Amino acid sequence: MSIKKIAKKLVSKKKGILAADESNATISKRFNELSINLNEENRRSWRNLLLTSQGIEEFISGVILYDETTHQNSDNNQSFINLLSSKNILSGIKVDKSLHKLAGSNEENITEGLDGLSERLIIYKDMGLSFAKWRALIVITEEFPSDYCISVNAHALARYAAICQEQGIVPIVEPEVFIEGKHSIYKSKEVNEKVFKKVFMELQEQNVDLDSIVLKPSMIIQGDKNPDRLSVEKIAEINIEFLLNNVPYEVPGIAYLSGGMSDDDSILILRKINQYAKEKATQWEITFSYGRGLQSAAMYEWRGKKENIMSAQKIFIKRCRQASMARQGL
Ligand code: 13P
Numbered sequence: 001m002s003i004k005k006i007a008k009k010l011v012s013k014k015k016g017i018l019a020a021d022e023s024n025a026t027i028s029k030r031f032n033e034l035s036i037n038l039n040e041e042n043r044r045s046w047r048n049l050l051l052t053s054q055g056i057e058e059f060i061s062g063v064i065l066y067d068e069t070t071h072q073n074s075d076n077n078q079s080f081i082n083l084l085s086s087k088n089i090l091s092g093i094k095v096d097k098s099l100h101k102l103a104g105s106n107e108e109n110i111t112e113g114l115d116g117l118s119e120r121l122i123i124y125k126d127m128g129l130s131f132a133k134w135r136a137l138i139v140i141t142e143e144f145p146s147d148y149c150i151s152v153n154a155h156a157l158a159r160y161a162a163i164c165q166e167q168g169i170v171p172i173v174e175p176e177v178f179i180e181g182k183h184s185i186y187k188s189k190e191v192n193e194k195v196f197k198k199v200f201m202e203l204q205e206q207n208v209d210l211d212s213i214v215l216k217p218s219m220i221i222q223g224d225k226n227p228d229r230l231s232v233e234k235i236a237e238i239n240i241e242f243l244l245n246n247v248p249y250e251v252p253g254i255a256y257l258s259g260g261m262s263d264d265d266s267i268l269i270l271r272k273i274n275q276y277a278k279e280k281a282t283q284w285e286i287t288f289s290y291g292r293g294l295q296s297a298a299m300y301e302w303r304g305k306k307e308n309i310m311s312a313q314k315i316f317i318k319r320c321r322q323a324s325m326a327r328q329g330l
Helices: 003-010 025-032 042-050 080-086 116-126 147-166 185-205 230-248 262-278 292-302 306-327
Strands: 015-017 061-066 090-094 098-103 110-111 131-138 170-177 253-256 285-290
Touching: 003 131, 003 170, 015 230, 015 306, 042 061, 042 080, 042 131, 042 292, 061 080, 080 090, 080 110, 080 230, 090 098, 090 185, 098 285, 110 147, 116 147, 116 230, 131 147, 147 170, 147 262, 170 185, 170 230, 185 230, 230 262, 253 306, 285 292, 285 306, 292 306
Parallel strands: 015 061, 015 285, 061 090, 090 131, 131 170, 253 285
Antiparallel strands: 098 110
């Protein structure tokens, strides 16, 4: 399949992406909060629970995996990649090597992982993976983000995207503007505007085909420590206006991250955005690429216990169904 077709398939009608690519450090944080033992078998069991949930293929087009998971098998001893492929779900891989201190700045970060990326992608493609993810993180404080931080992160995102496409892998381009902070929704919009401008400039300069990427932004929303919140309608209106002004029409799809939003918000705002998108006859598919938004409630039910697997799977599928409905504006 061409990368253009893969990108389209990832954002196909009714479906979205499951982000199950938490690094060992990140999943340890989630396990710790629920007193789940931190070990490889529990990480495998958790991913097994998600990926073997009955009916997942109705709602999920692709799953972003972490390197460890690509080498693991399901309880039935089938590799997770083969299991997904048997359900017509695409497998993807987080290829960035997380945040590192940005040289020349004491406060900000850069996402690393470009060294050896081509070689890693060749191996991943051989294993059956068809798309990748790279997350740049832009944090808002009174003083930041700096133009420097936005600029180097955008450059690296575009380098990654160009390298992926050259290897026949679809890049998910994720310029996440962090929800943490006291900022207003208008500040979030202003920062996202700067970030998108730079990111699309870099993508174009580095000859990335915009019709063969999936964009994974955060929603424009007030900081999690700002009590002043607008209505769902107003938030959705700001988001759709932002997309119309800042995302080229060639991009086939926008798959939002959930970024620590409440479960309710991640559904209600996505639904409203899609309703407005229909009214405005926008050209992109607007869907989800949620990690916590799909997993948190189910993990809370599971807590590492065998006897909770079935009930946790039911909760997970319910969240997938809700996100799928929201992504259709329903
Ligand atoms: P969240 O939906 O939990 O933000 O995770 C999505 C993701 O892939 C972050 O990089």
